[in-house]
Amino acid sequence: xxxxxxxxxxxxxxxxxxxxxxxxxxxxxxxxxxxxxxxxxxxxxxxxxxxxxxxxxxxxxxxxxxxxxxxxxxxxxxxxxxxxxxxxxxxxxxxxxxxxxxxxxxxxxxxxxxxxxxxxxxxxxxxxxxxxxxxxxxxxxxxxxxxxxxxxxxxxxxxxxxxxxxxxxxxxxxxxxxxxxxxxxxxxxxxxxxxxxxxxxxxxxxxxxxxxxxxxxxxxxxxxxxxxxxxxxxxxxxxxxxxxxxxxxxxxxxxxxxxxxxxxxxxxxxxxxxxxxxxxxxxxxxxxxxxxxxxxxxxxxxxxxxxxxxxxxxxxxxxxxxxxxxxxxxxxxxxxxxxxxxxxxxxxxxxxxxxx
Numbered sequence: 001x002x003x004x005x006x007x008x009x010x011x012x013x014x015x016x017x018x019x020x021x022x023x024x025x026x027x028x029x030x031x032x033x034x035x036x037x038x039x040x041x042x043x044x045x046x047x048x049x050x051x052x053x054x055x056x057x058x059x060x061x062x063x064x065x066x067x068x069x070x071x072x073x074x075x076x077x078x079x080x081x082x083x084x085x086x087x088x089x090x091x092x093x094x095x096x097x098x099x100x101x102x103x104x105x106x107x108x109x110x111x112x113x114x115x116x117x118x119x120x121x122x123x124x125x126x127x128x129x130x131x132x133x134x135x136x137x138x139x140x141x142x143x144x145x146x147x148x149x150x151x152x153x154x155x156x157x158x159x160x161x162x163x164x165x166x167x168x169x170x171x172x173x174x175x176x177x178x179x180x181x182x183x184x185x186x187x188x189x190x191x192x193x194x195x196x197x198x199x200x201x202x203x204x205x206x207x208x209x210x211x212x213x214x215x216x217x218x219x220x221x222x223x224x225x226x227x228x229x230x231x232x233x234x235x236x237x238x239x240x241x242x243x244x245x246x247x248x249x250x251x252x253x254x255x256x257x258x259x260x261x262x263x264x265x266x267x268x269x270x271x272x273x274x275x276x277x278x279x280x281x282x283x284x285x286x287x288x289x290x291x292x293x294x295x296x297x298x299x300x301x302x303x304x305x306x307x308x309x310x311x312x313x314x315x316x317x318x319x320x321x322x323x324x325x326x327x328x329x330x331x332x333x334x335x336x337x338x339x340x341x342x343x344x345x346x347x348x349x350x351x352x353x354x355x356x
Contacts (some may be wrong), residue, residue, distance in 0.1 A: 006091050007031060007099045011038040024082075024106040029091075030055050031099045034062055045082055045106045061100040064088030068097045074107065081127040083107045130341075135334040142327045145320055152317040159310040166306055170299035184285045191278050198271055204262050208257045217255040222247035 011029055018027050024042040034055045055061060058078055060073035065088075073086045086104050090097040223245045229240030 002096055004093060006093050007037060010091060010099070010101055014038050014040050021103075021105065023109055026104040027056075028061070028102040029103065030065075030102070032065065032097065034065070037099070042104070042106065045084055045104060047104060059088075059102075060086045061088040061102045064090050065097050065100050068092070072091055077108075091278055132338050132341075133336045135331070137225045138327060138331045138334045142324065143329055145324045145327055149317065149320045149324060152313055156310065156313050156317060159306055159313060163303060163306045163310065166299055166303045170296060170303065173292055173299060177289065177296060180285060180289045180292055183287065184282070187278055187282050187285060190274075191282070194271060194274055194278060197267075201264055201267055201271065204260070208260050208264065211253060212257045215250045217259065219247060219250040219254070222250055243266075251336060 007029065008069075012026050014029060018025065018040040024045050026047060027040040028036060028047070028049060029038040034057070036049050036051050036055055037055050039049055041204050048054065060071050064071040068090050070090065071088045073088075075084055075086070077083045082106050082172070085107050086102055089101045089103070091099040091101060131314055172216055192277040225246070226240055227242035
Protein backbone atom coordinates (compact mmCIF):
# COMPACT_ATOMS: atom_id res chain seq x y z
CA UNK A 1 0.00 0.00 0.00
CA UNK A 2 1.24 3.49 -0.85
CA UNK A 3 1.49 5.92 2.11
CA UNK A 4 1.89 9.64 1.99
CA UNK A 5 5.11 11.03 3.39
CA UNK A 6 4.04 12.04 6.92
CA UNK A 7 2.37 8.74 7.64
CA UNK A 8 5.34 6.81 6.27
CA UNK A 9 7.77 8.77 8.42
CA UNK A 10 5.68 8.25 11.53
CA UNK A 11 5.42 4.51 10.89
CA UNK A 12 9.20 4.26 10.47
CA UNK A 13 9.82 6.21 13.70
CA UNK A 14 7.23 4.27 15.66
CA UNK A 15 9.56 1.62 17.22
CA UNK A 16 12.07 4.21 18.40
CA UNK A 17 9.29 6.46 19.63
CA UNK A 18 7.84 3.55 21.56
CA UNK A 19 11.13 3.06 23.41
CA UNK A 20 11.02 6.62 24.72
CA UNK A 21 7.98 5.93 26.91
CA UNK A 22 8.69 4.86 30.48
CA UNK A 23 5.21 3.50 31.16
CA UNK A 24 3.64 0.51 29.46
CA UNK A 25 2.49 1.98 26.13
CA UNK A 26 0.95 0.86 22.83
CA UNK A 27 1.39 3.02 19.72
CA UNK A 28 -1.11 2.90 16.83
CA UNK A 29 -1.09 4.76 13.51
CA UNK A 30 -4.29 5.01 11.40
CA UNK A 31 -4.97 6.84 8.11
CA UNK A 32 -7.82 9.15 7.24
CA UNK A 33 -10.07 6.10 6.67
CA UNK A 34 -9.30 4.77 10.21
CA UNK A 35 -7.36 1.87 8.67
CA UNK A 36 -4.62 0.62 10.98
CA UNK A 37 -1.20 1.21 9.41
CA UNK A 38 1.16 0.28 12.26
CA UNK A 39 0.89 -1.15 15.76
CA UNK A 40 3.56 -1.44 18.50
CA UNK A 41 1.97 -3.22 21.45
CA UNK A 42 2.99 -2.67 25.07
CA UNK A 43 4.10 -5.26 27.60
CA UNK A 44 0.68 -5.72 29.11
CA UNK A 45 -1.58 -3.32 27.34
CA UNK A 46 -2.77 -4.53 23.93
CA UNK A 47 -6.04 -3.39 22.42
CA UNK A 48 -6.05 -6.36 20.04
CA UNK A 49 -5.82 -4.27 16.85
CA UNK A 50 -4.32 -5.73 13.65
CA UNK A 51 -2.58 -3.93 10.78
CA UNK A 52 -4.95 -3.48 7.85
CA UNK A 53 -8.11 -3.62 9.97
CA UNK A 54 -10.48 -0.72 10.40
CA UNK A 55 -10.34 0.71 13.91
CA UNK A 56 -13.61 0.62 15.86
CA UNK A 57 -15.77 3.67 15.48
CA UNK A 58 -16.41 6.12 18.24
CA UNK A 59 -12.81 6.05 19.48
CA UNK A 60 -10.83 9.07 20.50
CA UNK A 61 -8.70 8.62 17.34
CA UNK A 62 -11.80 9.05 15.16
CA UNK A 63 -12.84 12.15 17.07
CA UNK A 64 -9.35 13.66 16.84
CA UNK A 65 -9.24 12.94 13.08
CA UNK A 66 -12.50 14.77 12.60
CA UNK A 67 -11.64 17.62 14.95
CA UNK A 68 -8.11 18.04 13.66
CA UNK A 69 -6.70 18.51 17.15
CA UNK A 70 -5.22 16.48 19.97
CA UNK A 71 -7.78 14.71 22.16
CA UNK A 72 -7.41 12.60 25.29
CA UNK A 73 -9.55 9.87 26.76
CA UNK A 74 -9.26 7.68 29.82
CA UNK A 75 -10.84 4.27 30.43
CA UNK A 76 -10.98 1.91 33.37
CA UNK A 77 -9.81 -1.71 33.46
CA UNK A 78 -13.18 -3.18 32.46
CA UNK A 79 -12.34 -3.37 28.74
CA UNK A 80 -8.76 -4.70 28.58
CA UNK A 81 -7.93 -5.65 32.15
CA UNK A 82 -5.84 -2.54 32.88
CA UNK A 83 -6.82 1.13 33.06
CA UNK A 84 -5.36 3.24 30.28
CA UNK A 85 -5.21 6.72 28.77
CA UNK A 86 -5.46 7.35 25.04
CA UNK A 87 -3.96 10.46 23.44
CA UNK A 88 -4.90 10.90 19.79
CA UNK A 89 -2.51 13.19 17.84
CA UNK A 90 -3.67 14.19 14.34
CA UNK A 91 -1.02 13.88 11.59
CA UNK A 92 -1.44 17.02 9.49
CA UNK A 93 -0.58 17.64 5.83
CA UNK A 94 -1.56 20.87 4.12
CA UNK A 95 -3.69 21.77 7.16
CA UNK A 96 -5.65 18.56 6.80
CA UNK A 97 -5.59 15.51 9.06
CA UNK A 98 -4.37 12.60 7.00
CA UNK A 99 -4.07 10.19 9.92
CA UNK A 100 -3.75 9.83 13.68
CA UNK A 101 -1.03 8.66 16.02
CA UNK A 102 -2.73 7.07 19.03
CA UNK A 103 -0.64 6.74 22.19
CA UNK A 104 -2.33 4.28 24.55
CA UNK A 105 -0.59 4.34 27.94
CA UNK A 106 -1.40 2.16 30.94
CA UNK A 107 -2.39 4.30 33.91
CA UNK A 108 -2.10 1.40 36.30
CA UNK A 109 1.32 2.50 37.61
CA UNK A 110 0.18 6.10 37.82
CA UNK A 111 -2.96 5.13 39.67
CA UNK A 112 -0.90 2.91 41.96
CA UNK A 113 1.44 5.86 42.52
CA UNK A 114 -1.51 8.15 43.17
CA UNK A 115 -2.98 5.57 45.53
CA UNK A 116 0.40 5.25 47.27
CA UNK A 117 0.67 9.04 47.45
CA UNK A 118 -2.86 9.18 48.86
CA UNK A 119 -2.03 6.51 51.42
CA UNK A 120 1.22 8.28 52.25
CA UNK A 121 -0.61 11.56 52.65
CA UNK A 122 -3.27 9.97 54.85
CA UNK A 123 -0.67 8.13 56.92
CA UNK A 124 1.37 11.31 57.20
CA UNK A 125 -1.70 13.25 58.30
CA UNK A 126 -2.56 10.52 60.78
CA UNK A 127 1.04 10.42 61.99
CA UNK A 128 1.11 14.19 62.40
CA UNK A 129 -2.19 14.15 64.29
CA UNK A 130 -1.03 11.23 66.43
CA UNK A 131 2.29 12.94 67.09
CA UNK A 132 0.48 16.13 68.12
CA UNK A 133 -1.84 14.16 70.40
CA UNK A 134 1.14 12.27 71.83
CA UNK A 135 2.99 15.50 72.42
CA UNK A 136 -0.07 17.02 74.08
CA UNK A 137 -0.59 13.88 76.20
CA UNK A 138 3.07 13.76 77.21
CA UNK A 139 2.98 17.47 78.04
CA UNK A 140 -0.12 16.92 80.17
CA UNK A 141 1.55 13.92 81.79
CA UNK A 142 4.62 16.01 82.58
CA UNK A 143 2.42 18.72 84.10
CA UNK A 144 0.66 16.03 86.15
CA UNK A 145 3.96 14.61 87.39
CA UNK A 146 5.19 18.12 88.19
CA UNK A 147 2.04 18.68 90.22
CA UNK A 148 2.52 15.30 91.94
CA UNK A 149 6.11 16.24 92.74
CA UNK A 150 4.97 19.53 94.28
CA UNK A 151 2.24 17.76 96.25
CA UNK A 152 4.72 15.12 97.40
CA UNK A 153 7.04 17.89 98.61
CA UNK A 154 4.16 19.54 100.47
CA UNK A 155 3.19 16.20 102.01
CA UNK A 156 6.80 15.57 103.01
CA UNK A 157 6.92 18.94 104.74
CA UNK A 158 3.60 18.14 106.43
CA UNK A 159 4.89 14.73 107.52
CA UNK A 160 7.98 16.37 109.00
CA UNK A 161 5.76 18.76 110.98
CA UNK A 162 3.52 15.85 111.99
CA UNK A 163 6.55 13.93 113.21
CA UNK A 164 7.63 16.93 115.30
CA UNK A 165 4.12 17.29 116.74
CA UNK A 166 4.06 13.56 117.45
CA UNK A 167 7.37 13.75 119.30
CA UNK A 168 6.12 16.76 121.26
CA UNK A 169 2.89 14.94 122.11
CA UNK A 170 4.81 11.85 123.21
CA UNK A 171 7.06 13.97 125.42
CA UNK A 172 3.99 15.69 126.89
CA UNK A 173 2.40 12.32 127.62
CA UNK A 174 5.62 11.13 129.23
CA UNK A 175 5.66 14.25 131.43
CA UNK A 176 2.00 13.64 132.27
CA UNK A 177 2.86 10.04 133.16
CA UNK A 178 5.61 11.25 135.52
CA UNK A 179 3.20 13.74 137.14
CA UNK A 180 0.60 11.00 137.43
CA UNK A 181 3.08 8.71 139.13
CA UNK A 182 4.04 11.57 141.47
CA UNK A 183 0.38 12.16 142.22
CA UNK A 184 -0.02 8.45 142.91
CA UNK A 185 2.86 8.56 145.36
CA UNK A 186 1.33 11.62 147.00
CA UNK A 187 -2.04 9.91 147.26
CA UNK A 188 -0.36 6.90 148.88
CA UNK A 189 1.21 9.30 151.41
CA UNK A 190 -2.20 10.85 152.05
CA UNK A 191 -3.64 7.37 152.56
CA UNK A 192 -0.89 6.47 155.01
CA UNK A 193 -1.43 9.73 156.91
CA UNK A 194 -5.17 9.04 156.97
CA UNK A 195 -4.60 5.58 158.38
CA UNK A 196 -2.27 7.00 161.05
CA UNK A 197 -4.84 9.69 161.89
CA UNK A 198 -7.55 7.04 162.20
CA UNK A 199 -5.32 5.18 164.64
CA UNK A 200 -4.75 8.31 166.67
CA UNK A 201 -8.46 9.09 166.66
CA UNK A 202 -9.13 5.56 167.92
CA UNK A 203 -6.60 6.07 170.72
CA UNK A 204 -8.17 9.42 171.64
CA UNK A 205 -11.60 7.81 171.63
CA UNK A 206 -10.39 5.10 173.96
CA UNK A 207 -8.83 7.70 176.29
CA UNK A 208 -12.07 9.69 176.23
CA UNK A 209 -14.02 6.62 177.19
CA UNK A 210 -11.65 6.09 180.12
CA UNK A 211 -12.03 9.73 181.20
CA UNK A 212 -15.83 9.36 181.02
CA UNK A 213 -15.66 6.28 183.25
CA UNK A 214 -13.43 8.15 185.73
CA UNK A 215 -15.81 11.14 185.63
CA UNK A 216 -18.82 8.92 186.38
CA UNK A 217 -17.02 7.25 189.28
CA UNK A 218 -15.84 10.64 190.59
CA UNK A 219 -19.40 11.94 190.36
CA UNK A 220 -20.61 8.95 192.38
CA UNK A 221 -17.88 9.50 194.96
CA UNK A 222 -18.78 13.17 195.21
CA UNK A 223 -22.45 12.25 195.67
CA UNK A 224 -21.55 9.79 198.43
CA UNK A 225 -19.28 12.38 200.04
CA UNK A 226 -22.10 14.95 199.99
CA UNK A 227 -24.42 12.45 201.65
CA UNK A 228 -21.87 11.68 204.36
CA UNK A 229 -21.18 15.40 204.87
CA UNK A 230 -24.93 16.02 205.32
CA UNK A 231 -25.03 13.31 207.97
CA UNK A 232 -22.06 14.83 209.80
CA UNK A 233 -23.81 18.15 210.13
CA UNK A 234 -21.65 21.18 210.83
CA UNK A 235 -18.57 19.05 211.08
CA UNK A 236 -18.97 17.85 207.54
CA UNK A 237 -19.87 21.20 206.02
CA UNK A 238 -16.39 21.89 204.71
CA UNK A 239 -16.20 18.38 203.29
CA UNK A 240 -19.54 19.04 201.53
CA UNK A 241 -18.07 22.08 199.84
CA UNK A 242 -15.17 20.00 198.59
CA UNK A 243 -17.55 17.29 197.43
CA UNK A 244 -19.56 19.89 195.50
CA UNK A 245 -16.44 21.14 193.75
CA UNK A 246 -15.41 17.62 192.92
CA UNK A 247 -18.88 17.05 191.48
CA UNK A 248 -18.55 20.18 189.34
CA UNK A 249 -15.16 19.04 188.07
CA UNK A 250 -16.64 15.63 187.31
CA UNK A 251 -19.51 17.20 185.36
CA UNK A 252 -17.05 19.51 183.52
CA UNK A 253 -14.89 16.52 182.61
CA UNK A 254 -18.01 14.71 181.36
CA UNK A 255 -19.04 17.70 179.24
CA UNK A 256 -15.51 18.05 177.88
CA UNK A 257 -15.31 14.39 176.96
CA UNK A 258 -18.73 14.59 175.34
CA UNK A 259 -17.50 17.53 173.23
CA UNK A 260 -14.34 15.58 172.41
CA UNK A 261 -16.47 12.62 171.34
CA UNK A 262 -18.56 14.83 169.08
CA UNK A 263 -15.38 16.28 167.59
CA UNK A 264 -13.92 12.81 167.14
CA UNK A 265 -17.17 11.68 165.50
CA UNK A 266 -16.93 14.63 163.05
CA UNK A 267 -13.30 13.80 162.39
CA UNK A 268 -14.32 10.19 161.78
CA UNK A 269 -16.94 11.26 159.25
CA UNK A 270 -14.40 13.46 157.51
CA UNK A 271 -11.92 10.61 157.54
CA UNK A 272 -14.50 8.35 155.87
CA UNK A 273 -15.10 10.99 153.21
CA UNK A 274 -11.35 11.44 152.85
CA UNK A 275 -10.93 7.68 152.55
CA UNK A 276 -13.56 7.55 149.82
CA UNK A 277 -12.01 10.53 148.02
CA UNK A 278 -8.53 8.99 148.25
CA UNK A 279 -9.86 5.66 146.94
CA UNK A 280 -11.60 7.45 144.04
CA UNK A 281 -8.49 9.51 143.35
CA UNK A 282 -6.32 6.39 143.39
CA UNK A 283 -8.74 4.65 141.00
CA UNK A 284 -8.74 7.68 138.70
CA UNK A 285 -4.96 7.94 138.97
CA UNK A 286 -4.56 4.28 138.05
CA UNK A 287 -6.91 4.67 135.08
CA UNK A 288 -5.11 7.87 134.05
CA UNK A 289 -1.74 6.15 134.34
CA UNK A 290 -2.97 3.25 132.24
CA UNK A 291 -4.44 5.65 129.68
CA UNK A 292 -1.19 7.62 129.60
CA UNK A 293 0.73 4.42 128.93
CA UNK A 294 -1.64 3.55 126.09
CA UNK A 295 -1.51 7.06 124.64
CA UNK A 296 2.29 7.04 124.88
CA UNK A 297 2.38 3.68 123.07
CA UNK A 298 -0.02 5.06 120.46
CA UNK A 299 2.21 8.09 119.94
CA UNK A 300 5.16 5.77 119.51
CA UNK A 301 3.21 3.80 116.89
CA UNK A 302 2.10 7.02 115.20
CA UNK A 303 5.68 8.28 115.17
CA UNK A 304 6.91 5.03 113.63
CA UNK A 305 4.10 5.12 111.04
CA UNK A 306 4.87 8.75 110.24
CA UNK A 307 8.55 7.97 109.77
CA UNK A 308 7.74 4.99 107.55
CA UNK A 309 5.30 7.13 105.56
CA UNK A 310 7.91 9.87 105.24
CA UNK A 311 10.43 7.34 103.93
CA UNK A 312 7.85 5.99 101.46
CA UNK A 313 6.99 9.52 100.34
CA UNK A 314 10.68 10.28 99.92
CA UNK A 315 11.04 7.20 97.73
CA UNK A 316 7.92 8.19 95.77
CA UNK A 317 9.30 11.71 95.36
CA UNK A 318 12.56 10.29 94.00
CA UNK A 319 10.61 8.06 91.61
CA UNK A 320 8.50 11.02 90.49
CA UNK A 321 11.66 13.02 89.88
CA UNK A 322 13.10 10.16 87.82
CA UNK A 323 9.81 9.81 85.91
CA UNK A 324 9.71 13.58 85.34
CA UNK A 325 13.22 13.47 83.89
CA UNK A 326 12.22 10.58 81.61
CA UNK A 327 9.03 12.41 80.59
CA UNK A 328 11.07 15.51 79.73
CA UNK A 329 13.14 13.37 77.36
CA UNK A 330 9.93 11.83 76.02
CA UNK A 331 8.46 15.31 75.55
CA UNK A 332 11.48 16.36 73.52
CA UNK A 333 11.22 13.17 71.46
CA UNK A 334 7.47 13.71 70.96
CA UNK A 335 8.07 17.30 69.86
CA UNK A 336 10.72 16.13 67.39
CA UNK A 337 8.37 13.39 66.15
CA UNK A 338 5.58 15.93 65.69
CA UNK A 339 7.90 18.22 63.76
CA UNK A 340 9.10 15.37 61.56
CA UNK A 341 5.51 14.18 61.05
CA UNK A 342 4.55 17.70 59.97
CA UNK A 343 7.44 17.70 57.49
CA UNK A 344 6.36 14.29 56.14
CA UNK A 345 2.78 15.52 55.86
CA UNK A 346 3.95 18.58 53.96
CA UNK A 347 6.04 16.44 51.65
CA UNK A 348 3.09 14.08 51.06
CA UNK A 349 0.87 17.07 50.30
CA UNK A 350 3.39 18.40 47.74
CA UNK A 351 3.66 14.96 46.14
CA UNK A 352 -0.11 14.75 45.99
CA UNK A 353 -0.35 18.22 44.45
CA UNK A 354 2.34 17.42 41.87
CA UNK A 355 0.63 14.10 41.07
CA UNK A 356 -2.59 15.93 40.35
